[in-house]
Amino acid sequence: MTETRTVRLRPPRNPVERRAVTWWATRALAVTAAAAAVLAVLALLIGPLRPWLVAALVLVVVGGVAYAVAVPRIRYQVHRWEVTLEAVYARRGWFFQQWRIAPMSRIQTVDTVRGPLEQRFRLSTVTVTTASAKGPVRIDGLDHERAEELVRKLTAVTQATDGDAT
CATH class of the missing domain: 2.30.29.210 (FACT complex subunit Spt16p/Cdc68p)
Incomplete structure (x- = not known):
């Protein structure tokens, strides 16, 4: 007869490195900057759509910065x-x-x-x-x-x- 061992499941204990917060934020800001650059160029080139593209640009920048500020800190709290x-x-x-x-x-x-x-x-x-x-x-x-x-x-x-x- 084989012996079976019971493993008690529990949440993992180790947090990721604190520098990961800055890494995640930098990644988010890089993606935001790339999307904002595309929208800015399109707004300059396509006059009739400029108001919509500028509105989208503002939303992308505000949303991206908010994400970069909040989400990496939350990820740090939950990643183990x-x-x-x-x-x-x-x-x-x-x-x-x-x-x-x-x-x-x-x-x-x-x-x-x-x-x-x-x-x-x-x-x-x-x-x-x-x-x-x-x-x-x-x-x-x-x-x-x-x-x-x-x-x-x-x-x-x-x-x-x-x-x-x-």
């Missing part, structure tokens, strides 16, 4: 992650909350991504891929050195864990 010997836990979302758990025996790959803005803020995203149809478990906003350490730990633990990763 943790790695135990049994699983990788990640929680994200505000309106649509998502709590993902990847058992160590199901992990297939562990990846680190550092886009240009993440590099600027010394951050990384760790992606843990399983055979789940729901897709990978992502942990955004980790300090790049901590992310490297996490990837090494996950690689060692998954290699030592029995299972077929499917």
Whole structure:
């Protein structure tokens, strides 16, 4: 008879790096600036639509700045992650909350991504891929050195864990 172990589910404990707030805000402002630039050029080129395009420009700028100020702070409050010997836990979302758990025996790959803005803020995203149809478990906003350490730990633990990763 095989022994089954009960794993107590609880929210993950670790917050993302505080610098992630600035990274998320900068990303939001970059998208806002790009959209505003397109609308501004169109407003200059298309005279008959200028009032509508200027109104859209104002809405995009006000909405984008409000988003960049509020949402990254809220994301920081709700994004959590943790790695135990049994699983990788990640929680994200505000309106649509998502709590993902990847058992160590199901992990297939562990990846680190550092886009240009993440590099600027010394951050990384760790992606843990399983055979789940729901897709990978992502942990955004980790300090790049901590992310490297996490990837090494996950690689060692998954290699030592029995299972077929499917």
